[in-house]
Amino acid sequence: MSVDHAETSTTEGARAHARAQEELARAATGLAAPTVPAAATTSAPSGVPADDVVWADLVPGGGYAHRVLAPGTALRLTDVEGDACASVVLYNADMPWERLNVADTGKVQWQVYPGTGYVLLSDQGRVLATLVHDGSGRHDTLYGTSTRARNEQRYGDGELQGPSPAGRELLAAAAAKNGLGRRDLPPCLSLFQGIRVDVDGRPGWLGSAGAGASVTLRTELPVIVLIANTAHPMDPRPAYTSSALDIVAWRDRTTGPADAQWSASPEARRAYENTVDYRTSRGLR
Numbered sequence: 001m002s003v004d005h006a007e008t009s010t011t012e013g014a015r016a017h018a019r020a021q022e023e024l025a026r027a028a029t030g031l032a033a034p035t036v037p038a039a040a041t042t043s044a045p046s047g048v049p050a051d052d053v054v055w056a057d058l059v060p061g062g063g064y065a066h067r068v069l070a071p072g073t074a075l076r077l078t079d080v081e082g083d084a085c086a087s088v089v090l091y092n093a094d095m096p097w098e099r100l101n102v103a104d105t106g107k108v109q110w111q112v113y114p115g116t117g118y119v120l121l122s123d124q125g126r127v128l129a130t131l132v133h134d135g136s137g138r139h140d141t142l143y144g145t146s147t148r149a150r151n152e153q154r155y156g157d158g159e160l161q162g163p164s165p166a167g168r169e170l171l172a173a174a175a176a177k178n179g180l181g182r183r184d185l186p187p188c189l190s191l192f193q194g195i196r197v198d199v200d201g202r203p204g205w206l207g208s209a210g211a212g213a214s215v216t217l218r219t220e221l222p223v224i225v226l227i228a229n230t231a232h233p234m235d236p237r238p239a240y241t242s243s244a245l246d247i248v249a250w251r252d253r254t255t256g257p258a259d260a261q262w263s264a265s266p267e268a269r270r271a272y273e274n275t276v277d278y279r280t281s282r283g284l285r
Contacts, residue, residue, distance in 0.1 A: 041248060045076065048250045055249035059229045061242030064170035066177055066226050067249070068093050071284055074252035075129070075217045075225065077191060079136065082211035083243035085193040085232045087145040087167045089186060090120060090128040093222040094282065096180060098122045102141045102187050108267045114139045117261045119268055120189065120217070126275040127220040130255050136213035138194030138206050144187045145171065146233040155240045164240035170228035178224050191215055193232040205236055220254050220275050222284065254285070
Protein backbone atom coordinates (compact mmCIF):
# COMPACT_ATOMS: atom_id res chain seq x y z
CA MET A 1 0.00 0.00 0.00
CA SER A 2 1.40 3.41 -0.95
CA VAL A 3 1.80 6.03 1.76
CA ASP A 4 1.07 9.73 1.25
CA HIS A 5 4.08 11.27 2.96
CA ALA A 6 2.20 14.51 3.41
CA GLU A 7 -0.11 12.64 5.77
CA THR A 8 2.80 11.51 7.95
CA SER A 9 4.85 14.72 7.91
CA THR A 10 3.48 15.79 11.29
CA THR A 11 3.34 13.96 14.62
CA GLU A 12 -0.45 13.94 14.51
CA GLY A 13 -0.51 12.58 10.96
CA ALA A 14 2.06 9.88 11.72
CA ARG A 15 0.09 8.82 14.79
CA ALA A 16 -3.14 8.58 12.83
CA HIS A 17 -1.42 6.56 10.11
CA ALA A 18 0.14 4.12 12.62
CA ARG A 19 -3.19 3.55 14.33
CA ALA A 20 -4.90 2.98 10.99
CA GLN A 21 -2.40 0.25 10.13
CA GLU A 22 -3.55 -1.80 13.11
CA GLU A 23 -7.15 -1.64 11.97
CA LEU A 24 -6.16 -2.55 8.39
CA ALA A 25 -4.15 -5.56 9.62
CA ARG A 26 -7.08 -6.81 11.66
CA ALA A 27 -9.44 -6.38 8.74
CA ALA A 28 -7.06 -8.18 6.38
CA THR A 29 -6.65 -11.26 8.58
CA GLY A 30 -9.96 -11.28 10.37
CA LEU A 31 -7.96 -11.86 13.55
CA ALA A 32 -7.19 -9.69 16.54
CA ALA A 33 -3.95 -9.35 18.44
CA PRO A 34 -3.43 -11.38 21.64
CA THR A 35 -6.14 -10.69 24.18
CA VAL A 36 -4.82 -8.32 26.85
CA PRO A 37 -5.70 -8.80 29.62
CA ALA A 38 -6.03 -12.52 28.99
CA ALA A 39 -8.91 -12.66 31.48
CA ALA A 40 -11.06 -10.85 28.90
CA THR A 41 -10.98 -13.78 26.46
CA THR A 42 -14.16 -15.54 25.47
CA SER A 43 -12.29 -18.74 24.56
CA ALA A 44 -11.54 -20.04 28.05
CA PRO A 45 -12.93 -23.49 28.89
CA SER A 46 -16.13 -23.62 30.89
CA GLY A 47 -15.44 -23.61 34.61
CA VAL A 48 -12.07 -21.84 34.40
CA PRO A 49 -12.25 -18.56 36.36
CA ALA A 50 -11.43 -15.56 34.20
CA ASP A 51 -8.75 -14.44 36.65
CA ASP A 52 -6.92 -17.76 36.18
CA VAL A 53 -6.45 -17.22 32.43
CA VAL A 54 -2.86 -16.09 31.76
CA TRP A 55 -2.59 -16.21 27.96
CA ALA A 56 -5.09 -15.94 25.13
CA ASP A 57 -4.13 -15.61 21.48
CA LEU A 58 -5.39 -16.42 18.01
CA VAL A 59 -2.51 -17.12 15.64
CA PRO A 60 -3.18 -16.92 11.90
CA GLY A 61 -1.75 -19.39 9.44
CA GLY A 62 1.88 -18.43 8.86
CA GLY A 63 2.11 -16.77 12.29
CA TYR A 64 3.90 -17.50 15.53
CA ALA A 65 3.49 -17.03 19.28
CA HIS A 66 5.62 -17.31 22.39
CA ARG A 67 5.20 -17.04 26.15
CA VAL A 68 6.90 -17.87 29.45
CA LEU A 69 4.62 -20.03 31.61
CA ALA A 70 4.86 -21.06 35.26
CA PRO A 71 4.82 -24.71 36.38
CA GLY A 72 1.30 -26.03 36.64
CA THR A 73 -0.13 -24.04 33.73
CA ALA A 74 -2.64 -25.70 31.39
CA LEU A 75 -2.10 -24.76 27.74
CA ARG A 76 -4.90 -25.58 25.29
CA LEU A 77 -4.30 -25.36 21.55
CA THR A 78 -7.24 -25.61 19.14
CA ASP A 79 -7.20 -26.18 15.39
CA VAL A 80 -9.97 -23.70 14.57
CA GLU A 81 -10.60 -24.50 10.90
CA GLY A 82 -8.87 -27.84 10.44
CA ASP A 83 -5.63 -26.76 8.75
CA ALA A 84 -3.50 -25.54 11.65
CA CYS A 85 -0.14 -27.15 12.37
CA ALA A 86 1.48 -26.11 15.63
CA SER A 87 5.25 -26.61 15.64
CA VAL A 88 6.08 -26.50 19.36
CA VAL A 89 9.41 -26.10 21.15
CA LEU A 90 9.79 -25.92 24.95
CA TYR A 91 12.69 -24.73 27.11
CA ASN A 92 13.32 -24.66 30.84
CA ALA A 93 12.81 -20.92 31.42
CA ASP A 94 15.35 -20.89 34.27
CA MET A 95 18.02 -22.72 32.24
CA PRO A 96 17.12 -22.44 28.53
CA TRP A 97 19.96 -24.73 27.51
CA GLU A 98 17.65 -27.46 28.82
CA ARG A 99 15.08 -27.96 26.09
CA LEU A 100 12.65 -30.35 24.46
CA ASN A 101 14.31 -33.46 23.10
CA VAL A 102 11.84 -35.18 20.78
CA ALA A 103 14.23 -38.10 20.16
CA ASP A 104 14.45 -38.91 23.88
CA THR A 105 10.73 -38.22 24.29
CA GLY A 106 9.92 -41.01 21.83
CA LYS A 107 12.74 -43.35 22.81
CA VAL A 108 12.17 -43.26 26.57
CA GLN A 109 8.43 -43.87 26.19
CA TRP A 110 8.81 -46.47 23.42
CA GLN A 111 6.31 -44.44 21.42
CA VAL A 112 6.71 -41.80 18.69
CA TYR A 113 2.98 -41.12 18.31
CA PRO A 114 1.79 -38.71 21.04
CA GLY A 115 -1.53 -39.12 22.80
CA THR A 116 -3.17 -38.42 26.14
CA GLY A 117 -0.67 -39.01 28.94
CA TYR A 118 2.39 -38.49 26.72
CA VAL A 119 5.22 -36.66 28.49
CA LEU A 120 7.46 -34.15 26.70
CA LEU A 121 10.97 -34.72 27.98
CA SER A 122 13.96 -32.43 28.13
CA ASP A 123 17.50 -33.46 27.33
CA GLN A 124 17.99 -33.77 31.12
CA GLY A 125 15.35 -36.46 31.55
CA ARG A 126 12.81 -34.12 33.13
CA VAL A 127 9.20 -33.52 32.11
CA LEU A 128 8.70 -30.10 30.56
CA ALA A 129 5.00 -30.73 29.92
CA THR A 130 2.38 -33.47 29.96
CA LEU A 131 -0.19 -33.96 27.23
CA VAL A 132 -3.23 -34.26 29.48
CA HIS A 133 -5.87 -34.21 26.73
CA ASP A 134 -5.64 -35.16 23.06
CA GLY A 135 -8.71 -34.49 20.94
CA SER A 136 -6.82 -34.73 17.67
CA GLY A 137 -4.63 -37.84 17.47
CA ARG A 138 -2.86 -36.36 14.45
CA HIS A 139 0.66 -35.37 15.47
CA ASP A 140 4.28 -35.85 14.44
CA THR A 141 7.54 -36.21 16.37
CA LEU A 142 9.67 -37.31 13.41
CA TYR A 143 9.81 -34.75 10.62
CA GLY A 144 10.14 -31.40 12.38
CA THR A 145 9.08 -28.16 10.76
CA SER A 146 9.61 -26.57 7.35
CA THR A 147 12.73 -24.66 6.31
CA ARG A 148 13.15 -21.60 4.14
CA ALA A 149 14.98 -23.54 1.43
CA ARG A 150 12.27 -26.21 1.34
CA ASN A 151 9.47 -23.66 1.14
CA GLU A 152 11.25 -21.73 -1.58
CA GLN A 153 11.48 -24.94 -3.57
CA ARG A 154 7.85 -25.92 -3.01
CA TYR A 155 6.00 -22.61 -2.84
CA GLY A 156 8.43 -20.03 -4.22
CA ASP A 157 9.04 -18.29 -0.90
CA GLY A 158 9.95 -19.15 2.67
CA GLU A 159 10.75 -15.80 4.28
CA LEU A 160 9.29 -14.72 7.60
CA GLN A 161 7.20 -11.94 6.06
CA GLY A 162 6.45 -13.73 2.79
CA PRO A 163 3.31 -15.51 1.58
CA SER A 164 4.52 -18.95 2.72
CA PRO A 165 6.74 -18.51 5.80
CA ALA A 166 8.76 -21.51 6.93
CA GLY A 167 8.38 -22.91 10.42
CA ARG A 168 12.05 -22.53 11.24
CA GLU A 169 11.95 -18.83 10.32
CA LEU A 170 8.91 -18.34 12.55
CA LEU A 171 10.47 -20.23 15.46
CA ALA A 172 13.70 -18.24 15.07
CA ALA A 173 11.72 -15.00 15.36
CA ALA A 174 9.94 -16.28 18.48
CA ALA A 175 13.25 -17.48 19.94
CA ALA A 176 14.90 -14.09 19.39
CA LYS A 177 12.21 -12.43 21.52
CA ASN A 178 13.30 -14.69 24.38
CA GLY A 179 17.04 -14.11 24.05
CA LEU A 180 17.62 -17.28 22.03
CA GLY A 181 19.19 -17.79 18.61
CA ARG A 182 18.92 -20.21 15.69
CA ARG A 183 21.51 -22.52 17.23
CA ASP A 184 19.16 -22.87 20.22
CA LEU A 185 16.34 -24.36 18.10
CA PRO A 186 16.00 -28.14 18.56
CA PRO A 187 13.71 -30.38 16.49
CA CYS A 188 10.09 -29.60 17.30
CA LEU A 189 6.88 -31.45 18.06
CA SER A 190 4.16 -30.91 15.43
CA LEU A 191 0.52 -30.95 16.55
CA PHE A 192 -2.66 -31.36 14.44
CA GLN A 193 -1.05 -32.77 11.28
CA GLY A 194 -0.29 -36.47 11.52
CA ILE A 195 2.26 -38.84 10.03
CA ARG A 196 2.33 -42.64 10.25
CA VAL A 197 5.25 -44.76 9.12
CA ASP A 198 4.41 -48.09 7.48
CA VAL A 199 6.21 -51.41 8.02
CA ASP A 200 8.61 -50.60 5.19
CA GLY A 201 9.60 -47.28 6.75
CA ARG A 202 7.60 -45.09 4.38
CA PRO A 203 5.82 -42.08 5.92
CA GLY A 204 2.12 -41.67 5.24
CA TRP A 205 0.36 -38.33 5.50
CA LEU A 206 -2.74 -38.35 7.72
CA GLY A 207 -3.59 -34.67 7.71
CA SER A 208 -5.75 -33.24 10.46
CA ALA A 209 -8.64 -34.52 12.56
CA GLY A 210 -10.75 -31.59 11.38
CA ALA A 211 -11.93 -28.25 12.66
CA GLY A 212 -12.25 -27.84 16.42
CA ALA A 213 -9.75 -30.51 17.48
CA SER A 214 -7.78 -29.47 20.55
CA VAL A 215 -4.94 -30.63 22.77
CA THR A 216 -4.09 -29.54 26.30
CA LEU A 217 -0.58 -29.55 27.74
CA ARG A 218 0.27 -29.09 31.42
CA THR A 219 3.61 -27.49 32.21
CA GLU A 220 5.72 -29.25 34.83
CA LEU A 221 8.59 -26.73 34.90
CA PRO A 222 8.78 -23.01 34.20
CA VAL A 223 8.90 -23.08 30.42
CA ILE A 224 9.46 -20.87 27.42
CA VAL A 225 6.94 -21.93 24.78
CA LEU A 226 7.59 -21.22 21.10
CA ILE A 227 4.84 -22.00 18.58
CA ALA A 228 4.92 -21.65 14.79
CA ASN A 229 1.67 -22.18 12.90
CA THR A 230 2.71 -23.21 9.41
CA ALA A 231 2.18 -25.86 6.75
CA HIS A 232 3.77 -29.18 7.74
CA PRO A 233 6.82 -30.09 5.61
CA MET A 234 5.20 -33.39 4.58
CA ASP A 235 1.90 -31.82 3.53
CA PRO A 236 1.42 -33.06 -0.07
CA ARG A 237 -0.96 -30.28 -1.13
CA PRO A 238 0.57 -28.01 -3.76
CA ALA A 239 -0.69 -24.81 -2.14
CA TYR A 240 0.65 -23.49 1.17
CA THR A 241 -2.17 -24.39 3.56
CA SER A 242 -2.31 -23.14 7.14
CA SER A 243 -5.29 -21.87 9.14
CA ALA A 244 -5.87 -20.27 12.54
CA LEU A 245 -4.66 -21.69 15.87
CA ASP A 246 -6.42 -20.70 19.10
CA ILE A 247 -4.33 -20.56 22.29
CA VAL A 248 -5.63 -20.35 25.86
CA ALA A 249 -3.58 -20.95 29.03
CA TRP A 250 -4.71 -20.90 32.63
CA ARG A 251 -3.42 -21.65 36.14
CA ASP A 252 -3.82 -25.33 36.94
CA ARG A 253 -1.45 -27.64 38.86
CA THR A 254 1.52 -29.90 38.28
CA THR A 255 1.24 -33.67 37.95
CA GLY A 256 1.51 -35.68 41.18
CA PRO A 257 1.72 -39.33 42.28
CA ALA A 258 -2.07 -39.60 42.43
CA ASP A 259 -2.38 -38.84 38.69
CA ALA A 260 -2.58 -41.70 36.20
CA GLN A 261 0.23 -40.18 34.10
CA TRP A 262 2.69 -40.45 37.00
CA SER A 263 2.59 -44.23 37.14
CA ALA A 264 1.72 -44.94 33.49
CA SER A 265 5.18 -46.47 33.05
CA PRO A 266 8.42 -46.83 35.00
CA GLU A 267 10.03 -44.38 32.60
CA ALA A 268 7.35 -41.73 33.20
CA ARG A 269 7.58 -42.15 36.97
CA ARG A 270 11.34 -41.61 36.97
CA ALA A 271 10.99 -38.54 34.76
CA TYR A 272 8.37 -37.03 37.07
CA GLU A 273 10.50 -37.81 40.13
CA ASN A 274 13.45 -36.04 38.50
CA THR A 275 11.20 -33.09 37.75
CA VAL A 276 9.83 -32.79 41.29
CA ASP A 277 13.36 -33.08 42.69
CA TYR A 278 14.42 -30.16 40.48
CA ARG A 279 11.42 -28.02 41.45
CA THR A 280 11.93 -28.73 45.14
CA SER A 281 15.60 -27.76 45.09
CA ARG A 282 14.72 -24.45 43.42
CA GLY A 283 11.80 -23.65 45.68
CA LEU A 284 9.15 -24.11 42.99
CA ARG A 285 5.74 -25.55 43.69
